[in-house]
Amino acid sequence: MSGGFSRPMAGHVPVLRLGDMLLVTLQGALHDSMADQLQQDLAETIVGSRIRGVVIDISGVEMIDSFLGRVLAEIAAQTELLAARTVVAGMRPAVAITLVELGLTLPGLRTALTTEAAMELLAQPIVPVRTGGVREESP
C-alpha cells in the first residue's frame, strides 16, 4: 500500500483523503471504542497534513445515541481548533428526530443534506456566503 491511502485496520473507521478534505463514511452501528478511535485518527491526520475540511457521511447510520452525538460535536470542535471545518452529511429523518427528542440539537455542528452539498460548503472560503443546504450556526 502506498502512503497516500489509509490502510484498513481492525477497530478503525476508514478515513479517505480527497485533496485537502477528509471523507469518513459511517455505516451501521458504531462501537464506542471505534468512535473514540476515529476522533483520535482525525486529529492526527489533520495535524499531519494540510486538511481544510472533514465530511462525515452518516446516511448509513440508523441510530445515534447520546455518546456518538457527543463524539460528533467534539470532532467538530477539535477540527475547528486545528483550522479545519467539519460537516455532518446525510442524517436520516428518524435519527434527527431521535437526537432532538434526546435534547441533542448539536448547535455547533455544520450539517448538509448530502455529501455533495457538504463538499460544496467546504469548497467555499472560510467566511462563506450562505447558500442553502448548509447552515452555519454562527449568529
Place this chain on the structure above:
Amino acid sequence: MPQHETGATPPTPAQEVRDFLWRRSEQIAQRWADEPLFRAVFTVSREEAVEAGKAVVDALAQVADSQRVEDPDAAGFTGVREQLARMGAARSRAGLSATQVSSELAALLPPVENLLVADLEQEEPERLREASTALSVLLGTLRLVAMQTALSEIQALTDRQRLQLLEVATPVIKLWDGIVAVPLIGTLDSARSQVVMETLLNAVVDQHARFAILDITGVPTVDSLVAQHLMKTVAAARLMGAECVVSGIRPAIAQTIVHLGLDLGTVKTRAGLADALAYCLHELGTNIVAAAPGGAGRR
C-alpha cells in the same frame, strides 16, 4: 315452545318473564313496530319492523332464560347488538340527543307491561308484581346495552376520524426546486406535530430540499408546547442539513409569544409565506424580476 312445568317448584320471576316473552313475542313485536323507535328506523315496510322487534324479543327471552336480567354482557344480547347500534345510530342521525334515544327505548316498556298484566291477571298479585319488576329490569338492561353499543360506535368513529385527520392535515408542498412548505391548520398537539415533523423531514430527503417552510397561518393559538414542537422540528431539519423557516405568525400570536417569554431566537421567522419564500429564493441565489414591458418573456 317449551312451557315451564306448573309443578312443585313455582317459576322464578325471570322464568315467568321468559315464558311470557316466548308466548307473546308476535304481539309484542307488532306493538313495538308502532313505536316511534322502530317506525322511524324501518321505514321500508312494517314487516321488517316486526321482524326486528321479534329478534329483540327473542334476545330478551334468551337473557331471561339465563337468569341474568341485570347483566348487559349476557350472551343473549350479542345477536341484537348490531341491530340496536343501527337503530341508535339512525335515531342520532335524525337529530335526536342521546337522552331522547334513551327515552324512546324506555317507551318500549309500557306496551309489554300491559300485555304482561293482562296475561297474569289470574295469578296472585305478588307474582305479578315480581314478574313485572323482572321485566322492567330486563328492559332497562336492554336500554343500557343499546346505549353502550351506540357509545362504542361513536368512539370507534372518533378514533377513525382522528387518524384520518392526521393523514389529511399534513400536506407537504414543493414550492420551488429545493423549497418545501407545510401549511399547518388547526390545533397542534404532540401526536400531530410528531406526524408533521416526520412528513416534513421525509419530504426534505425525497425532494432534496434545502429549505423547509412551516406556515402556521392556520394555527389558532401558540402556547409553550406548540412553540417547543416548532423548535424541535426546526432543530431536526437543521441536523439533516436543511434550513427551516417559520412563517404566518399573526400579530396576536407574536404578542402571545412575547408575553409567554418564549425564546424563538434560533428559529428563522417571517411574517407571511410570501416573505418566507422570498427569503429562501434569495438564499438559493434565485432572483425573480418583473418581465420587461413588451418583452419576449410575457405570458
